[in-house]
Amino acid sequence: MPAKAARQATERDQDDAAATRQSSLFGDILDWMLVPLLLLWPLSVVVIWFSAQAIANRPFDRDLGETARTLARRVAVVTGAAGSAPRAQINLPETSVSILRGDQPESFYFQILGTRGERIAGDRVLPVPDEAPAPDGEVRFRDEQLEDRDVRVAYLWIPTARSGGAIPPLVQVAETLDKRSQLATEIARGVMLSQFAILPLAVILVWFALMRGLRPLDQLQRRIRQRAADDLSPIDDSAVPEEVHPLVGAINDLLARLDRSIGAQKHFLADAAHQLKTPLAGLRMQAELAQRDADSSDAKAVKRSLHQIARASQQAAHMVNQLLAMARAEDAGEGRRVQRFNLAALAAEVVRDFVPRALAKGLDLGYEGPAANRADAPHLVGEALLVRELIRNLVDNAVQYTPGGGTVTVRLLPDPYGQVVVLQVEDNGPGIPETEREKVFQAFYRVLGTDVDGSGLGLAIVHEIVERHGGTVEVEALNPRAASPGARFTVRLPTN
Secondary structure (H helix, E strand, O other): OHHHHHHHHHHHHHHHHHHHHOOOHHHHHHHHHHHHHHHHHHHHHHHHHHHHHHHHHHHHHHHHHHHHHHHHHOEEEEOOOOOOOOEEEEOOOHHHHHHHHOOOHHHEEEEEEOOOOOEEEEOOOOOOOOOOOOOOOOOEEEEEEEOOEEEEEEEEEOOOOOOOOOOOOEEEEEEEOHHHHHHHHHHHHHHHHHHHHHHHHHHHHHHHHHHHHOHHHHHHHHHHHOOOOOOOOOOOOOOOOHHHHHHHHHHHHHHHHHHHHHHHHHHHHHHHHHHHHHHHHHHHHHHHHHHHHHHOOOHHHHHHHHHHHHHHHHHHHHHHHHHHHHHHHHOOOOOOOEEEEEHHHHHHHHHHHHHHHHHHHOOEEEEEOOOOOOOOOOEEEEEHHHHHHHHHHHHHHHHHHOOOOOEEEEEEEOOOOOOEEEEEEEEOOOOOOHHHOOHHHOOOOOOOOOOOOOOOOHHHHHHHHHHHOOOEEEEEOOOOOOOOOOEEEEEEEEOO
16 A cells, blocks of 8 residues: 555656646747846836937037037137237126026036137136147037036137147037936936836736737637547638647648548457457357267267367467557557667578478478678668568468469568668469459458468558558569469568
8 A cells, every 4th residue: 555655646746747847838928028028128228318318418519519609709819910929819798607607607617718728718627628629610529527527518619820830719618417417317217107107018918918819729729628539520720820720730630640540440340350250150160069069979070170169269369469460560659669680580580480381381481682690681770570570471471372382482682772671572372463462451351262261461461560660562473474473572671
């Protein structure tokens, strides 16, 4: 009991682990939509902040540049006496200076330099631009730091004729960034507040969109669950989304293959039951005859009945073995024992197994091909047990149908391109009519006009094993014009 309980606990843990590993399509899509959205949101905040600063700087720069131009218009360059350098003069009343500085004079600076670089008006703290004068009248901007405060500077050189070492007069105005930062903060706050309201709404809309988008999948799985266990008809794909069409098509293809497989299995079981009925009925009849003859003390009759019982039981056992081999060859889900093996050794071994039976019937059974111990012996990668069954069924079929004194040959031929291995089994028996050569590979099919006991499964097993290994099998007459044309079965199996 403790071992059983431990095993049940282990199975429950495995089921829980499998359930934990199972992913959710809804969750995956939601993650792939929301995680990038949440990751991009901080980036959008940074972009909004820089954009707000650029928007806020634009009107302040425009006003600052216009102030610089206004001051420049109040500067006049006066030409002195002959040979003397021109000098700059400014007409700027105190009232105008007060108006320029506004209600926050500590946040505004201006400076006017003359033709010799002397200050003729304004503040001393503004540094001169670190560039050559450009007297084109164009307003330029730069960032500076005055008294530990960041400022924005607009400046221009007043156009004038240079003489006597004079330089163009320079006009500079500057203001702190407090107003700009305040405006940028208000702009960014207004945009980000709206984002805070939109983000939860976007999450809710994404949730409902996913619920609605995945609803056809939920309806599809309900339709499949409501189906009867034996309903393998195709699923109606007219109401499914275009993206789900390939999945439904694959399921319909699987259902069609399952339908064919189950139909073939039902047909196989019906044929098997019918085939087993004959030897079992013979066993029962011979047992009744033996019982009756035993009552009459007829020893010869009892011996004859027992012989028939042995023969019928042998046929039934052979039929069961063939059915098991057929099931093993068809079971693609069975764990395959794929390995590399020596085909020459396998063929020679099968021939040795049939030697006693061939001698008893007076047949010349032989093997032609490379020896198993030679370096050029062909090797295959596959299921050695099934390939052995393939060769056994071909040899068994040839030995059964070849009359006494005939010849059966198992042959291995090399492929000049090294792509396949060719296996041939030929005999000089009655052969197979051309019209029936495709049918002999069907289960329970037997050529008419033969009195050989057989199950009709041997060649069907051969065909199934060949297909499982990706090869081909064909049959032809050995001597088409002879009274006994014989048969040659040629199997080609890929070497890799």
